[in-house]
Amino acid sequence: MIARIYRPAKTAMQSGLAGTRKWVLEFLPETRREVEPLMGWTSSRDMKSQIRMSFGTKDEAIAYARRNEIPFVVRNPMARKRHPKSYSDNFKFGRIDSWTH
Numbered sequence: 001m002i003a004r005i006y007r008p009a010k011t012a013m014q015s016g017l018a019g020t021r022k023w024v025l026e027f028l029p030e031t032r033r034e035v036e037p038l039m040g041w042t043s044s045r046d047m048k049s050q051i052r053m054s055f056g057t058k059d060e061a062i063a064y065a066r067r068n069e070i071p072f073v074v075r076n077p078m079a080r081k082r083h084p085k086s087y088s089d090n091f092k093f094g095r096i097d098s099w100t101h
Helices: 060-069 086-093
Strands: 003-006 025-028 052-055 072-075
Touching: 003 060, 025 060, 052 060, 060 072
Parallel strands: 003 072
Antiparallel strands: 003 025, 025 052
């Protein structure tokens, strides 16, 4: 019953940072998922895989895990690579690529 504490990454379907500011504590699966033979659905008997708790800070999540004696692993978020661009750079004279529609 090991818990994972992490901050979720930005999804590819959005440009904003919604849902990435809070830290999440969730349990790693103890058993494999099984394929239900009749319908083909995947299922699990591990009820702890459904638990997902949000915390404002990493320290709050760690304190909760220590207070409840839950072994945990912390995954720190990677730094985002930012490439600042300007709209006017698309039309500048010394542009390397040709501008086409």
